[in-house]
Amino acid sequence: MTDGPVKRAAERHAAELLAPLLAARPAPDGWRLVSWDAEQGITVSLGRGDVVVTAEFEPPDPSQRAFARTPRFNVNVRRSVGPEGPLTADERRAVDQLVSLVRRRERSLPVVPRAEARRGSEVREVLVDRVLMPEGGGRYYLNPYAGCMIGCAFCYVADRADLSRAFDGAAALPWGRWVDVKVNAPAVLREEVKRHAPGVVRMSPIVTDPYQSIERRYRVTRGCLEVLVDAGFEPVVLTREARVRDDYALLARARRAGVGFSIPTDDDAVRAAFEPGADPIEARFEALAEAHAVGLATAVVIQPVLPMNVARFVARVAPYVRLVRIDRMYRPERWQGLYDAVGCPDGGTEAFYARTEAALREGFAAHGVRCHDLDDLAALFEAR
Numbered sequence: 001m002t003d004g005p006v007k008r009a010a011e012r013h014a015a016e017l018l019a020p021l022l023a024a025r026p027a028p029d030g031w032r033l034v035s036w037d038a039e040q041g042i043t044v045s046l047g048r049g050d051v052v053v054t055a056e057f058e059p060p061d062p063s064q065r066a067f068a069r070t071p072r073f074n075v076n077v078r079r080s081v082g083p084e085g086p087l088t089a090d091e092r093r094a095v096d097q098l099v100s101l102v103r104r105r106e107r108s109l110p111v112v113p114r115a116e117a118r119r120g121s122e123v124r125e126v127l128v129d130r131v132l133m134p135e136g137g138g139r140y141y142l143n144p145y146a147g148c149m150i151g152c153a154f155c156y157v158a159d160r161a162d163l164s165r166a167f168d169g170a171a172a173l174p175w176g177r178w179v180d181v182k183v184n185a186p187a188v189l190r191e192e193v194k195r196h197a198p199g200v201v202r203m204s205p206i207v208t209d210p211y212q213s214i215e216r217r218y219r220v221t222r223g224c225l226e227v228l229v230d231a232g233f234e235p236v237v238l239t240r241e242a243r244v245r246d247d248y249a250l251l252a253r254a255r256r257a258g259v260g261f262s263i264p265t266d267d268d269a270v271r272a273a274f275e276p277g278a279d280p281i282e283a284r285f286e287a288l289a290e291a292h293a294v295g296l297a298t299a300v301v302i303q304p305v306l307p308m309n310v311a312r313f314v315a316r317v318a319p320y321v322r323l324v325r326i327d328r329m330y331r332p333e334r335w336q337g338l339y340d341a342v343g344c345p346d347g348g349t350e351a352f353y354a355r356t357e358a359a360l361r362e363g364f365a366a367h368g369v370r371c372h373d374l375d376d377l378a379a380l381f382e383a384r
């Protein structure tokens with residue numbers, strides 16, 4: 001553990017990089033800055049009308065597809081609020097302007113020498129200035145921690161989160177061996193909720209799991225939930241951990257609250273291979289049923305779809321959820337050894353995904369459960 005709480009330099013460096021954008025409100029061409037953060041590389045969301053476009057500045061990697069490249073970043077873009085489909089010419093132009101700004105200014109981004117990696121894990125207590133992040137449409141996201149000790153092999157965010165650690169000069173540690181604890185998050189949030197209209201708050205969308213084991217020690221997630229519930233916000237927590245049960249009573253006090261479980265398979269041997277640090281599948285099934293029983297809105301995220309018995313999976317999940325979200329493994333070729341080890345060598349292929357996804361959709365439809373394609377669990381309040 002670190003000596004005492006520290007402020008992350010990544011936030012300061014990103015603010016300097018984006019300074020003209022942060023000062024120009026509204027941003028050029030009628031687009032407004034919706035939010036930005038520096039927790040998984042640099043993420044910037046621009047909004048106009050009912051549409052929000054999110055640009056993610058990731059580590060440079062010529063082997064990966066990207067919307068644009070700069071010497072320091074691959075840039076990927078998606079419409080995070082608004083209709084599905086490709087970006088319009090207008091949206092592309094807005095992001096092009098943002099990329100040009102970064103290209104002009106990124107030379108001043110420091111290359112910070114990294115601390116030497118020590119053995120074991122690193123728990124860093126950090127102080128934050130902001131924790132409630134608007135994402136457009138009256139919605140927010142909130143990460144009580146950054147980094148994740150569960151350390152799933154396939155976690156999409158590992159390289160991006162390491163880029164932020166590089167800005168901090170923090171040691172390069174394998175994913176799953178570090179976590180930043182935002183020790184003052186509840187106190188900061190208490191002030192933020194006075195300035196923002198109540199809305200749905202997703203916790204945590206990707207860079208951490210709000211119920212990793214360290215939550216029992218720090219209770220940052222619980223502290224934030226207490227503030228949100230008292231202020232009339234509507235939290236939706238997403239987790240791989242049955243520990244979320246600790247907060248069911250608190251969540252049940254909210255005007256509306258939701259729990260989403262990430263459950264990518266019904267087979268615990270598969271789980272043990274791909275996400276050995278996460279809770280057993282049976283524990284998640286049980287916690288899901290319990291959340292439903294206490295009246296919370298519930299969803300299951302099947303992402304990445306792993307080898308499974310579809311009929312058995314649907315039977316365990318469908319009675320307890322309002323919606324499910326299904327998605328494929330990102331860069332499955334990296335995990336071929338794991339697919340081989342669990343006896344499903346074609347598990348990473350597009351054909352396997354298409355087959356399994358179709359069977360899941362059919363199975364859930366037969367139970368009247370909606371499959372939702374957007375990366376937005378807040379939709380579970382509108383489902384059914």
Ligand code: SF4
Pocket residue numbers: 148149150151152155156157206207208209240275278
């Ligand atoms: S629980 Fe989520 S954030 Fe944590 S390692 Fe697994 S996929 Fe990544």
